[in-house]
Amino acid sequence: MNKRKLRSAAWFGPNDFHGFLHRGWMKNQGWPADMFEGKPVIGICNTWSELTPCNAHFRELAEWVKKGVLEAGGFPVEFPVMSLGEANMRPTAMLFRNLASMDVEESIRANPIDGVVLLMGCDKTTPALLMGAASCDLPTIGLSGGPMLSGKYNGQDIGSGTGLWQMSDDVRAGKMSEEDFRAAESCMNRSKGHCMTMGTASTMACMTEALGMSLPGNAAIPAVDARRATLAQLTGRRAVEMVVADLRMSKVLSRSSFENAIRVNAAIGGSTNAVIHLIAIARRAGIALELKDWDNIGSTLPCLVNLQPSGKYLMEDFYYAGGLPAVLKELIEAGFLDGAAQTVNGKTIGENVAKAPVWNRQVIFPHQAPFKKNAGIAVVVGNLAPDGAVIKPSAATPELMKHRGRAVVFENIEDFEARIDDPNLEIDASSVMVLKYCGPKGYPGMPEVGFMRLPAKLLRQGVKDMVRISDARMSGTSYGTVVLHVAPEAAIGGPLALVQTGDMISLDVAARQLILEVSDADLAERRKKWVALPKPERGYARLYVDHVLQANEGADLDFLVGSSGAEIPRESH
Ligand code: FES
Numbered sequence: 001m002n003k004r005k006l007r008s009a010a011w012f013g014p015n016d017f018h019g020f021l022h023r024g025w026m027k028n029q030g031w032p033a034d035m036f037e038g039k040p041v042i043g044i045c046n047t048w049s050e051l052t053p054c055n056a057h058f059r060e061l062a063e064w065v066k067k068g069v070l071e072a073g074g075f076p077v078e079f080p081v082m083s084l085g086e087a088n089m090r091p092t093a094m095l096f097r098n099l100a101s102m103d104v105e106e107s108i109r110a111n112p113i114d115g116v117v118l119l120m121g122c123d124k125t126t127p128a129l130l131m132g133a134a135s136c137d138l139p140t141i142g143l144s145g146g147p148m149l150s151g152k153y154n155g156q157d158i159g160s161g162t163g164l165w166q167m168s169d170d171v172r173a174g175k176m177s178e179e180d181f182r183a184a185e186s187c188m189n190r191s192k193g194h195c196m197t198m199g200t201a202s203t204m205a206c207m208t209e210a211l212g213m214s215l216p217g218n219a220a221i222p223a224v225d226a227r228r229a230t231l232a233q234l235t236g237r238r239a240v241e242m243v244v245a246d247l248r249m250s251k252v253l254s255r256s257s258f259e260n261a262i263r264v265n266a267a268i269g270g271s272t273n274a275v276i277h278l279i280a281i282a283r284r285a286g287i288a289l290e291l292k293d294w295d296n297i298g299s300t301l302p303c304l305v306n307l308q309p310s311g312k313y314l315m316e317d318f319y320y321a322g323g324l325p326a327v328l329k330e331l332i333e334a335g336f337l338d339g340a341a342q343t344v345n346g347k348t349i350g351e352n353v354a355k356a357p358v359w360n361r362q363v364i365f366p367h368q369a370p371f372k373k374n375a376g377i378a379v380v381v382g383n384l385a386p387d388g389a390v391i392k393p394s395a396a397t398p399e400l401m402k403h404r405g406r407a408v409v410f411e412n413i414e415d416f417e418a419r420i421d422d423p424n425l426e427i428d429a430s431s432v433m434v435l436k437y438c439g440p441k442g443y444p445g446m447p448e449v450g451f452m453r454l455p456a457k458l459l460r461q462g463v464k465d466m467v468r469i470s471d472a473r474m475s476g477t478s479y480g481t482v483v484l485h486v487a488p489e490a491a492i493g494g495p496l497a498l499v500q501t502g503d504m505i506s507l508d509v510a511a512r513q514l515i516l517e518v519s520d521a522d523l524a525e526r527r528k529k530w531v532a533l534p535k536p537e538r539g540y541a542r543l544y545v546d547h548v549l550q551a552n553e554g555a556d557l558d559f560l561v562g563s564s565g566a567e568i569p570r571e572s573h
Pocket residue numbers: 054085086087121122123160194195199201
């Protein structure tokens with residue numbers, strides 16, 4: 001390796017004041033002099049945190065990456081970035097996705113790093129790291145932390161989130177005791193790793209692999225399986241090789257790889273959150289990706305995997321059945337994917353999965369006889385969502401995909417919490433539940449409240465699903481006929497802000513329509529009385545609200561779209 005070709009040589013190469021400063025201070029960790037003689041420096045970007053339980057095993061994982069880097073002749077340096085724990089952060093981890101991406105981007109650019117390994121797990125850590133790294137464009141490889149083992153409760157498998165929603169409804173419907181509910185907590189979460197349904201974390205791990213940004217097999221190996229450590233070691237080795245080959249992120253990511261990822265999202269019954277995250281990542285990489293692409297490219301694709309929340313099984317089953325490589329092979333054989341798309345191991349995605357086996361057809365279905373047809377994300381538009389809204393048909397009730405009903409409006413999430421279980425609430429199974437002010441600017445941070453639990457009195461009647469509409473997001477582990485990401489959002493005066501209880505709303509997913517049956521003249525009158533919410537007064541929340549884009553644009557901050565590359569910052573000592 002010629003050290004003059006390495007970015008890190010600008011720090012560690014010169015035999016002067018600055019070279020002494022950069023090498024000397026690093027030597028206080030015990031590194032010998034030859035580590036600074038032209039070895040590729042691999043930054044291991046770690047989202048470890050005990051407040052992000054899904055990523056709490058990442059320091060151990062990083063040690064395996066380091067072994068691989070050292071074996072391949074590199075110099076591993078682990079560094080922390082802001083960790084985003086979905087289960088704990090308030091008001092929502094999504095508020096901080098863009099902040100974490102800034103941390104990633106600036107940490108990489110400011111330091112003597114030649115290549116990067118991204119350690120990603122819990123929902124928002126994956127898009128935040130890919131976004132930040134894309135804005136730097138060094139040789140970069142992703143490594144997911146892996147899903148938890150399947151939850152086991154009373155002899156049954158239970159899935160992260162999905163099982164919680166179900167049991168929570170059972171408690172409210174009087175079918176489960178609070179004691180049993182509490183006992184189920186440790187049964188659901190019984191190993192290291194992230195949510196083991198096809199929620200957002202597993203979806204984004206699949207998206208990482210589908211984009212070509214990880215080694216094959218990354219998405220599904222359970223966190224505690226020894227093969228996760230092996231993959232980490234191989235990832236470390238490969239990061240060094242990528243620096244030598246100058247295989248930058250921009251050489252892996254392409255319009256084609258994003259189209260592949262959209263199609264894969266349909267085939268795995270993936271989370272609606274992937275829509276926002278992939279648009280944001282693409283725009284960091286300078287690739288135009290729009291909301292309508294999701295419908296145009298992916299909506300008619302079949303779902304091939306029988307995983308919760310759209311189906312029955314869990315990520316552990318998915319891994320044993322063949323994992324994502326088996327799904328990619330099915331999709332390539334069906335002519336749905338561009339098998340020539342580049343991946344981080346230097347091979348095409350088609351080459352990587354050419355021999356991928358399927359071990360269990362109950363979990364991974366053949367493309368000729370899929371688990372569900374036309375399962376990709378659908379985008380509906382109309383006077384209620386001029387810039388679009390999304391629905392996940394694979395998780396919805398087929399009979400509700402065309403529905404006209406009376407709106408029951410909740411002005412914000414507090415109003416929803418206060419009234420949803422009020423026995424006097426005028427609502428029935430045909431009503432359309434509407435929630436406002438939960439979009440990117442609205443809450444702020446676009447929380448995952450679009451699922452809107454059903455009224456307890458209707459649950460007791462046996463109602464299982466209703467049409468729900470909001471500018472919020474929904475957990476990838478949720479299910480139901482839920483229209484999300486309505487744009488423009490209520491907080492900027494989108495038509496959603498003008499809906500009143502009693503209005504009729506018509507949803508027709510096949511026609512891609514979402515119509516508020518109120519005349520333009522009446523809406524104009526209502527608009528005159530509309531008052532904007534006050535903004536947060538200070539801090540990051542104020543910066544966020546001033547600059548966040550709408551959901552259909554990826555909800556990135558407007559000044560973060562694009563890349564500044566990895567130009568070496570000026571020396572200031
Ligand atoms: Fe971290 Fe679900 S809470 S992945």
